[in-house]
Amino acid sequence: MxxxxxxxxxxxxxxxxxxxxxxxxxxxxxxxxxxxxxxxxxxxxxxxxxxxxxxxxxxxxxxxxxxxxxxxxxxxxxxxxxxxxxxxxxxxxxxxxxxxxxxxxxxxxxxxxxxxxxxxxxxxxxxxxxxxxxxxxxxxxxxxxxxxxxxxxxxxxxxxIPPGRVPSAETGGDEAKARAELGAVGRPLLMAVGSLEPHRGYGTLLDAAREWRDLDPQPLLAIAGEGRERGALQRRIEEERLPVRLIGRRDDVTELLASADLAVLPSRWEARSLLAQEALRLGVPLVATAVGGVPELVGDAAELVPYGDAPALAAAVTSLLSDRPRREALATAGRAQAATWxxxxxxxxxxxxxxxxxxxx
The missing domain is CATH 3.40.50.2000 (Glycogen Phosphorylase B;)
Known part of the structure; x- marks a missing residue:
C-alpha cells in the first residue's frame, strides 16, 4: 500500500x-x-x-x-x-x-x-x-x-488540544509556590491567559478590576501573555493602582492556572479557547464572554457574560469569590464537560x- x-x-x-x-x-x-x-x-x-x-x-x-x-x-x-x-x-x-x-x-x-x-x-x-x-x-x-x-x-x-501537565494531588507545594511568586498569598488569585491584543478584551477586564479593588481580601489578577497592548495596559495598571500583574509569556501556565481560584476569559471572540479547555480540565471555575464557540465548548460549566460588559464581568467574579459551593459545583461540572470533548x-x-x-x- x-x-x-x-x-x-x-x-x-x-x-x-x-x-x-x-x-x-x-x-x-x-x-x-x-x-x-x-x-x-x-x-x-x-x-x-x-x-x-x-x-x-x-x-x-x-x-x-x-x-x-x-x-x-x-x-x-x-x-x-x-x-x-x-x-x-x-x-x-x-x-x-x-x-x-x-x-x-x-x-x-x-x-x-x-x-x-x-x-x-x-x-x-x-x-x-x-x-x-x-x-x-x-x-x-x-x-x-x-x-x-x-x-x-x-x-x-x-x-x-492535548492537555498540559496537570499537577497531581501531591504537588500542592508547587501551587503554593506559584501563588507566593505572584504575590497571591492570603488573597484570591485570578488568571487570564492570551496575547495582549485588542480583541482579547483586556481593557474591559481592567475596568472590571477597578470594581473589585475594594474587596477584602483584594483579589490579584495575573495575565500571562505578550503583545502590542502591553505598554498601554501597564500604564493603566499603574495609574489606576489596579490589583493586576502582567507576567509575560510563561512555560508553566498549567501550574499557575491550577493554583488559581478563578480563570477569566474576556475575549471579543473565541472558537475553542485553550484557556477554557485547561480551566475546565483542571476544575478551575471559569468566567467567560458568551461569544463565538465558547458557549458550545463549555456548556453549563462556566459563568458566561456579554462581551465588553465590565459591570457584568466584575459582578460574576465577585459573586463566585463569595460563593464557595458555586465554585465547587463549577469545578465538578467543568471536569464533566471536558470528558465530553x-x-x-x-x-x-x-x-x-x-x-x-x-x-x-
Whole structure:
C-alpha cells in the first residue's frame, strides 16, 4: 500500500493551531502517514515537529514573498495539503496554483478588522474556502461562516488540544509556590491567559478590576501573555493602582492556572479557547464572554457574560469569590464537560478520514 503523504502548513502559528498540528503530526506518523510540516522556524523550536516524526520545512512568516516559493517546493508530490488558518491558506493556495492536489483548510479562529482591511479579509476568506476541497471549522459558527463565504464542503471539527501537565494531588507545594511568586498569598488569585491584543478584551477586564479593588481580601489578577497592548495596559495598571500583574509569556501556565481560584476569559471572540479547555480540565471555575464557540465548548460549566460588559464581568467574579459551593459545583461540572470533548485520538481519526476520502476520490 502506498504511503499517504501530507503537508501541514502553519502561518503565524497561534498556540491553538500550532499545538494541534504537533498533535496531528504525531498521530498521523504513528498511523503510517508521511507528514511534512511547513512553518516559521521558531515554531519548531517550541513545538518540536521533528520530535513528532515529521519532516520540517522552515517557511518565512506570512509577509515574506519567499514563503510561496518554499511552499510550492514542499507541496510537490503531496497527496494532501492541509493549511491551518487564513494566512497559511492564502499562501498555500497561491503555491498550489489551482492544481489537482486535494487542499484542506482548517479555520481555528477568525480575524478581526473593520473598514478596508475587513473587506480584504472577507475577500481572502472567500478565495481560500472556494479553493479548498474541504473546510474544517473548530466551532459551528466558523463552519457557518465558511459556508456563507462559498465553501463547497464545510464540516465541524471540534479540535481538542492535548492537555498540559496537570499537577497531581501531591504537588500542592508547587501551587503554593506559584501563588507566593505572584504575590497571591492570603488573597484570591485570578488568571487570564492570551496575547495582549485588542480583541482579547483586556481593557474591559481592567475596568472590571477597578470594581473589585475594594474587596477584602483584594483579589490579584495575573495575565500571562505578550503583545502590542502591553505598554498601554501597564500604564493603566499603574495609574489606576489596579490589583493586576502582567507576567509575560510563561512555560508553566498549567501550574499557575491550577493554583488559581478563578480563570477569566474576556475575549471579543473565541472558537475553542485553550484557556477554557485547561480551566475546565483542571476544575478551575471559569468566567467567560458568551461569544463565538465558547458557549458550545463549555456548556453549563462556566459563568458566561456579554462581551465588553465590565459591570457584568466584575459582578460574576465577585459573586463566585463569595460563593464557595458555586465554585465547587463549577469545578465538578467543568471536569464533566471536558470528558465530553473528543479525545486526541478521535480528533486525529476524523482528520485522517477526510484525507482518505479525498485521496480515494
Amino acid at each position: 502506498t504511503q499517504l503523504r501530507t503537508v501541514q502548513v502553519l502561518g503565524g502559528g497561534s498556540a491553538g493551531s500550532s499545538a494541534h498540528v504537533r498533535s496531528l503530526a504525531a498521530g498521523l506518523v504513528a498511523r503510517g502517514v508521511r507528514v511534512t510540516v511547513c512553518a516559521p522556524p521558531e515554531l519548531d523550536r517550541v513545538y518540536d515537529f521533528l520530535g513528532a516524526g515529521a519532516h520540517f520545512v522552515p517557511v518565512p512568516r506570512r509577509n515574506d514573498p519567499a514563503a510561496v516559493g518554499a511552499l510550492r517546493v514542499a507541496c510537490a508530490g503531496a497527496d494532501i495539503v492541509h493549511a491551518h488558518g487564513l494566512h497559511a491558506a492564502v499562501r498555500t493556495g497561491l503555491a498550489l496554483g489551482g492544481g489537482s492536489t486535494p487542499f484542506v483548510v482548517t479555520w481555528h479562529t477568525r480575524s478581526h478588522a473593520d473598514g478596508a482591511r475587513g473587506g480584504l479579509l472577507r475577500l481572502l476568506e472567500r478565495r481560500t474556502v472556494r479553493a479548498a476541497a474541504v473546510v474544517l471549522g473548530t466551532s459551528s459558527e466558523l463552519v457557518d461562516r465558511a459556508r456563507r463565504r462559498g465553501a463547497r464542503d464545510a464540516r465541524l471539527a471540534p479540535i481538542t 473528543p479525545t486526541e485520538d478521535e480528533t486525529i481519526a476524523q482528520v485522517l478520514s477526510v484525507y482518505d476520502e479525498l485521496a480515494g476520490a
